[in-house]
Amino acid sequence: MVERIGGIVAACAAACGNGGGAAGRAVATAPSATAAAPAEANADAAPAPAPPGGAPARESGADAEPPSHAIELSPGHPVTVGGVALALDRVTTAVAIAPDGRGESEVMVATLRVGDATVDLSAGDGDRDTPAAWAGDVRVDLVDIDRDSVRVRASRATGPVVDDRTVTLERRRPSGRDGGVPIGPDVAIARWSHGHKHMRAGGPESPLVVRLRLQRAGQPSWHTVEVNLRPPEERTFTWREYQFELVDFDYGQRMTLRVQRRALVPLRPAGEP
Incomplete structure (x- = not known):
């Protein structure tokens, strides 16, 4: 990709x-x-050194926690924040195979438009989640997802x-x-x-x-x-x-x-x- x-x-x-x-x-x-x-x-x-405790690192990108205010998005209802347009294109469901090939789980994938870019966020069993994505200097964090809407937090690297x-x-x-x-x-x-x-x-x-x-x-x-x-x-x-x-x-x-x-x-x- x-x-x-x-x-x-x-x-x-x-x-x-x-x-x-x-x-x-x-x-x-x-x-x-x-x-x-x-x-x-x-x-x-x-691979880069693992974080303390051996837990997989997520896309942190900053010392501070993501912003506390969540933004709700649904198809056909874009929201502009800080001059950046956010829109939910669709939510789909996929089946993810376990890394050892011995099981599978359901993963929900949200496809968003962030300005002119398209990013995917997903939530499932935790092992194959994509809780954050970047579009240029804008980061989007997934808060919650259901069949027809998502809640996200957005931030920009301008601090x-x-x-x-x-x-x-x-x-x-x-x-x-x-x-x-x-x-x-x-x-x-x-x-x-x-x-x-x-x-x-x-x-x-x-x-x-x-x-x-x-x-x-x-x-x-x-x-x-x-x-x-x-x-x-x-x-x-x-x-x-x-x-x-x-x-x-x-x-x-x-x-x-x-x-x-x-x-x-x-x-x-x-x-x-």
């Missing part, structure tokens, strides 16, 4: 094929270091910077023995790569293609972010609540990034406190 988020192509386990490229394992050179990941689908990155770190990534042979370099409370960059695009003769100069593979703690899947930069004029990009700035790089060998994480701000219908 590939989704376009804020001008960035984000893909789960997707291959990136843009001209040439050089990849490397994320290696921290300072205690706060972090960042970067490649695009090949079969790379041997290890103050709550984490600011500079990280240096260096190329090395992948070992698969660590969980990458953390850039937040439950996000790590497992791998990274540089690439370029094939441009027509006499046309604009090829941009620097930066690919990052990010993993949430306790989750086997990853997100691949790919952006085209033209430093020093164009050197920043965002992914969800994270803003990245390319500070310095040596093509295919090293890259220094500044990573800032913004707090989530609740989105509520007009008239609510």
Whole structure:
């Protein structure tokens, strides 16, 4: 699955094929270091470290709890919160097979439109739930779901910077023995790569293609972010609540990034406190 988020192509386990490229394992050179990941689908990155107690981590994205005010949505009745239009397209029921193949359970899936994007939220037996989803810098959390309506909470990563770190990534042979370099409370960059695009003769100069593979703690899947930069004029990009700035790089060998994480701000219908 590939989704376009804020001008960035984000893909789960997707291959990136843009001209040439050089990849490397994320290696921290300072205690706060972090960042970067490649695009090949079969790379041997290890999962990010599991949270305390061994429980699977959910899409937290911020230190604070999600906003307390729930928004009720039903088909044909969109709601606008903080300038973002939310609409429920449909609620469907699916049968999920247990990971060991020995059982099945019913999962309810809500398909929502968040601005111009479409996201799915689901609730079932807990093991295969999707309690939160992102559309650009907007996060939607599922509160409740039934056959013809849902209740959700919405927030946007426009709050103050709550984490600011500079990280240096260096190329090395992948070992698969660590969980990458953390850039937040439950996000790590497992791998990274540089690439370029094939441009027509006499046309604009090829941009620097930066690919990052990010993993949430306790989750086997990853997100691949790919952006085209033209430093020093164009050197920043965002992914969800994270803003990245390319500070310095040596093509295919090293890259220094500044990573800032913004707090989530609740989105509520007009008239609510």
